[in-house]
Amino acid sequence: MIFIHNEDKPSSSTGRVLKTYQEARLQNTENLRKLVVDAAADILQEEGPEAVTVRKVSERMGCSTKIIYSLFVNKEGLAQQLYLEGCKLLAQGFEEVPLSSDLLQHLLDLGEAFWQFGQDHTSYYKLMFGGAFAEFKPDAESMQGTMTAMSRLLNLISTAQQQGQISDQEETGTLVSIIWASLHGVIHLYIGGFLGDAEAAHAVYKQTMVLLSQSLFAAQLVQQRSEQE
Amino acid sequence: MIFIHNEDKPSSSTGRVLKTYQEARLQNTENLRKLVVDAAADILQEEGPEAVTVRKVSERMGCSTKIIYSLFVNKEGLAQQLYLEGCKLLAQGFEEVPLSSDLLQHLLDLGEAFWQFGQDHTSYYKLMFGGAFAEFKPDAESMQGTMTAMSRLLNLISTAQQQGQISDQEETGTLVSIIWASLHGVIHLYIGGFLGDAEAAHAVYKQTMVLLSQSLFAAQLVQQRSEQE
DNA sequence: TTCACATCGGTAACAGTGTTACCACAATAA
């Protein structure tokens, strides 16, 4: 039963998912990989990270678990692809933030976009930064994807430093890490259930952004103040 | 083999762990609970959070898994006890920080103690805040334990607000959350492998503390400045 | 003392996980 490699048999009642799997198998493995990642992504978003299991993915694909192990080495390999998928979504979220000549406002907007990503794609967030897959450590490709997603933030800080609005005593990368980590901490504690409801957590988040940017842009503020006097 | 309930039999070669289990069983269940938590804590520290399994704990105890389910409802119940154990260690770490009349310095010292806790008890940290047990959400007792551990930080912020060194526009709890979450974010990203080696991560951590405290104590700094003029 | 009852806890199983050895089949090459 199940899979007869003979193509003569009509589609019958095996369903559409099965057909796409058959189609992809006739083409290159790259399409098949994408199909598996999509199936896994669906499960991730519908049922959360812990529901993403090799068997569930293969069932949804209509194939055996062997396929997943042939295409990706193990579950972690599949998780890495999902990580990169999440990076794309995050980058997309950042892209939608309008450019602004007010760099402080721009920073706040980017921070807000990061919060929104955590809310709209909580399952992805848990997978990527939440330690949902205990064994998952970012490899070179993952870090590359992360940096690409974060490039918008990096460019902003760099520009602000060049314009003298943010001190250039610290390395740009360090400042990005500080902002990223601080905001991540709020989101992660909230997801973990430590910061009450979404409203309270969002208040903490926004206040964290304010405090950080106050310090970062402090030189400018002081300068503005002395100019006003 | 294994457990003969007859006490006439001498200790034989069953080992010391077994004897303590037998002893505790003769006493109340509270001692037995503590013994189980200790065994689980040993595994946690020796082999990490993912190694803490019901079977491993029961093997180390020299009893069946049933005991764990009788004493704690399920694995999560045991995890909660480990969480509280971690709170004690964290509180202990905070206790060792010397009091200081310089509240800013005191804040930096407490922050450093939090970092040290993450380094010295990484397994506990992962269990408590790292999401190592995906299903674990802090219940009322866990939150209570967390607050007790954090009380040192809470008192400090409260005092600084009363002395006018930190603005009292924000609620004390909110400020504590901001500091906690930001520092947690750095530790968590570092543990997750996103911030490079310990040295680089520690630099980010310290800089985060500096930026935050600069904003928090900003009013005072401005005040000092105007007093000097 | 003896006997019924209740409780405690060990055994063995269930359902689920990641992973892999095995082997039948299809496609290709000679």
Place this chain on the structure above:
DNA sequence: TTATTGTGGTAACACTGTTACCGATGTGAA
């Protein structure tokens, strides 16, 4: 047509959390 290669499904292994079962043990009453 035959030999070889490789793809992929089946079924198993070693784990996990969890629980149904049931014998043994201790405890109460007669």
